[in-house]
Amino acid sequence: MPGIGPRTAQRLALHLLRQPEEQIKAFSNALLNARTKVGQCKTCFHLTAEEECEICLSSKRNDALLCVVADSRDLIALERTREYRGHYHVLGGLISPMDGIGPELLTISALVTRVSNEKTLEVILALTPSVEGDTTSLYLAKLLKPFVKVTRIAYGLPVGSELEYADEVTLTRAIEGRREIE
Amino acid sequence: MPGIGPRTAQRLALHLLRQPEEQIKAFSNALLNARTKVGQCKTCFHLTAEEECEICLSSKRNDALLCVVADSRDLIALERTREYRGHYHVLGGLISPMDGIGPELLTISALVTRVSNEKTLEVILALTPSVEGDTTSLYLAKLLKPFVKVTRIAYGLPVGSELEYADEVTLTRAIEGRREIE
Incomplete structure (x- = not known):
């Protein structure tokens, strides 16, 4: 398992062996339950135990905004900000010809079906600033621009960082991505 | 001295004591020279041994762009990118009422005098994404907008970072600062 040497x-195995049998039974049932019941939302492909996830079913979300992320972890990170109130779409990865992911x-x-059918007005591409992220963003932008406004999140200096210690590529992006102050 | 415990x-003192006398003489002269000769450029306030710095005197620089930084270290970081070819202005710090810096x-x-006299078309504020940086950016934007277009560098995800590990404030800024893909 990742992060477990x-x-x-x-240590974990010995700890589990010391637990009462009922507790281990409950634990293995919970594991099996999670594995069999948690699947993908049929609309956005986020993890969910139902057919459609809570975010897709919610009536409090802004239907005009659709944020595209690589996986569910990124979606959860964006939800933590409590700022974004639109919907999501989980790609399940990034385009990476080197790894055979087309x-x-x-x-x-x-x-594409969602964007052309639903009332989405803007698709926000929230992909990592990497070769794969940029490739995927460009591919999606080309595909979606006939239907909808396509934006991508800002790349630049992270909040609380020092200009002096920023790497050159980030600084270059920060200058290229400068915005007029209103 | 900073970073020297x-x-x-x-260790440094004992090393210096072991050096031949002439070398120590040359070293202390160099130090004294640096201290007496290095001053501020009369135009942009960057460090220089002359009256005006190399960047201000250069004819290869774009006169339309003026990048405002807090100090010379930030200027040097931006020069390392080799992307920005405009001029600079070194503020000598950031507005910080808590520290008594007005x-x-x-x-x-x-x-202000430079911007109103010279052929600057755009002032780029390259200040750190912090309370002091934001305060100073807003103050300068208000002051300079009658004369010139005022932009600020992008705040968002640094290149090579993972969305999943970005802090919430940076993610919020990255969503707020999203740009349309051309």
Whole structure:
């Protein structure tokens, strides 16, 4: 398992062996339950135990905004900000020819169907600032621009950072991405 | 001296004591020279041994762009990118009422004079994304907008970072600062 080395694995295993049998039964049932019941939302592909996730079903969300993320972890990070109140679409990864991941392995055709059918006015691409993220953003922008306004999140200096210690690529992006002050 | 603790200080002192006398003479002369000769450029307030710095004197720079930074270290960081080819203005700090630093302690009046006299078309505020940086940016924007277009560098996700690990304030800024893909 990720982040668990041999020593931690041994510590956890010995701890589990010391627990009462009922507790271990409950734990393995919970694990099995999670594995069998948690699937993907049929609309946005976020993790959910139902057919459609809470965010897709919510009536308090802004239907005009659709934020595209690589995976559910990114969606959860954006939800933590409590600022974004639109909907999401989880791609299931990023286009990466080096790793053999083409657009057909991602949920891109479902995204295009959503955007062309629903009342989305703006698609926000929230992908990591990397070669794969940029490739995927450009691919999606080309595909979606006939239907909708396409934006991407800002790349630049993170809040609380020092200009002096920023790497050159980030500084270059920050200058390129400068905005007029209203 | 910053970053030099008692142990490092002792190591450096003992090393200097072991050097030949002529070398120490040359070193102390160099120090004294640096201290007496290096001053501020009369135009942009960057460090220089001359009356005006190399950047201000250069004919290869774009006269339409003026980038405002807090201090010379930030200017050097931006120069390392080799992307920005305009001029600079070094404020000498940021407005910080908590530390008793008001606008009058910075080189702001010289900046206003420069902007109103020179052929600057755009002032780029390259200040850190902090309370002091934001305060100073807003103050300068208000002051300079009658003369010139005022922009600020982008705040958002640094290049190579993961959305998942970005702090909430940075993510919020990245969403707020989203841009339309051309």
